[in-house]
Amino acid sequence: MAYVTPAELASKMIDAGEAKIFMSTRDTLIRAFMAGAILALAAAFAVTITVNTKEPLAGALLFPVGFCMLYLLGFDLLTGVFTLAPLALLDRRPGVTVGGVLRNWGLVFVGNFAGAMLVAVFMAITFTFGFSEEPNAIGQKIGQIGESRTVGYAAHGAAGMLTLFVRAVMCNWMVSTGVVGAMMSTSVSGKVITMWMPILVFFYMGFEHSIVNMFLFPSGLMLGGNFTWGDYFIWNEIPTVLGNLVGGLTFVGATLYVTHYKTSPARVATTTVAPAAVATRSASPVLESPVPAPRQQDECLVG
Template sequence: MAYLTPNEFAKKMVDTGESKIKMAPRDVLIRAYMAGAILTLAVAFAVTAAVQTGLPIVGALVFPVGFVLLNLLGFDLLTGVFALVPLTLFDKRQGCTLKGMLKNWGLVLVGNLFGALTTVLLMSIFWTFGFSQEPGAAGQAIARAAEARTLGFAVHGGAGWLTVFVAGILCNWMVSVGVVGAMISSTVGGKVIAMWLPIALFFGLVFEHCVVNMFLFPMGMLMGADITIGDWLFWNEIPVVLGNLVGGLLLTGTALYVTHYKTAPPTAAMSEQN
């Protein structure tokens, strides 16, 4: 597997964050667009697998294929930049500013959204023969999920909103561990294994991922879900984005940075810089 030590991949985390914050806006948008499209195509794949087998856990086991592909291709999700880009500010990297970080986050969000909506359009056409017939079992399952993950939380009021927020924290704790997983091995096989495990965990426990939901709810509405855009944004997307930020930044990015990068022994730190 060619495993890298925590001190080694902690430095890679900061270096990667620096490369993302300094990336040209065009490249940020293209990479985010492709990431949103690929990840959400994997959602359709996972839902189809779960419906066909009658076993939701099967969907969780196959969903990571999208995350693995987009990371191997060097594309970016909002959940990943939430964890990595702030580390450049912590480390006071030259040219890395709060304004630059927020700009990166905004561009990645826009790119992910349009990528997800592209997949929504294409899969909607595919599942309905160009909107000429009712959706099949997979489309109906997405419609039910969209209602359950908005109206199902809304009936609990503030407690429901808090629950979605916490589900967002738990999600990006694992998803950002998957992002780091791509850095802890120098072989493709090692990277795939290290990414697959935490992503399967988050999907299997039905935590809330902001980019996944950029597909789930628009697709759900097209498939017949009785919800509005306002329901989606207030009872899911907004608390999920905030929860994903907290989970990725605090439980993965900051935790690994503080304990492995900032406390690296001098000899290790010197060898990493050479």
Template sequence: MSYLAPAEFVTKMVDAGESKIFMSTRDTLIRAYMAGAILALAAAFAVTVAVQTGVFLIGAILFPVGFCMLYLMGFDLLTGVFVLCPLALLDKRPGVTIGGVLRNWGLVFLGNFGGALTVAFMMAFIFTMGFNTDPGAVGAKIAAVGEARTLGYAQYGVDGWFTIFIRGMLCNWMVSMGVVGAMVSTSVSGKVIAMWMPIMLFFFMGF
């Protein structure tokens, strides 16, 4: 699968971070929007499979298809630029500044949020026939997951905040591994396998 050792692809990571920092506002937003939309669709797909089969593991196994799709297409998730852009700053690439890194992070966040919100509206419309019927088992499950990821921690106060923060760290750790995994091979199959493993892990573990 044309495996590359870490020492061989570290420069690729720095180059990727640098290119993202200097990318135009339009291109950054478009790539981030598409990434947010595709990942949201993949999440809906995984939950649908889990609900219909009753086996959450199957949903976790299939969820990474969205992550693989968006990275093979060159789109950007906020977690990905979190790990790549600072590398260009640490490597002291000419013209790379903290302001440039923060600008990229902000634009990618807006794009990801916009893409995910668009898909959320579309899926809600589909599940409820234009907001006229009950969302069904899949729609209810997606809503329950969203509620659990927000209000579910409130009753625990500060401990709840720390819990969700640590879960977020573990999630980002695994997604960052997926981003790096896309660079450990020069073949599509190798990239997909390397990306698949950490994304499946974080999804099934509920991070």
């Protein structure tokens, strides 16, 4: 069958988390690098569509193409391993430690950042003809995104930081739903559909995704955005990573784990007498009627 039940899905999530923790350093870095690069290309694609059509929904509708490609190819995003790797620790799989989980997260972060940065450089070159002229309309838009989502948050102080964090939480709530949703089907079409829907929601709503931002903000700096590397890390990347961790692990990984893998005992059905019925019986006297004596059988009928 193409559909995987939630109980089977929860087991597959734990197995996937365990596999990622024990994956070799080389494979982890390569897969993370490719994931960051492909997602960055998808972000550039979506911004290009939005600028050319002047319709943000069009860009959001097509952005998930990159997400679907990278997961079908077995590459890893930080947002996904935030959700999956800790489940193997919760399930006390042999050899899984906190250090192993942190190692996986660190390697995937490095790989994602390197892949996204490479695409940021490539796209900045294409938007400026090798830095020989001013950025085109798409490059200018990317620079504006960087400004509004760094110094724009900073202008609101603590309220801006809270908003940034909550947007990051909601982002990975949706993105990790797409990650585990792909495991709900054994067909390519089923995987794509279940990934497409939550990724569309996150992108159109403007939630904060740490890997997408690894492309948007460095490229924005190269394209003349009026903010600094410090603004980027303090007022976006670091809070976004933390929010992504909370959103994916809390609202996707942990919830599926506790309700479909470590399920609570089912309630036992009990039969109770309604109080009204008891009161009625106790208030009504029982009238005893004499039991008639059995009739004597006719002797002619007795054997």
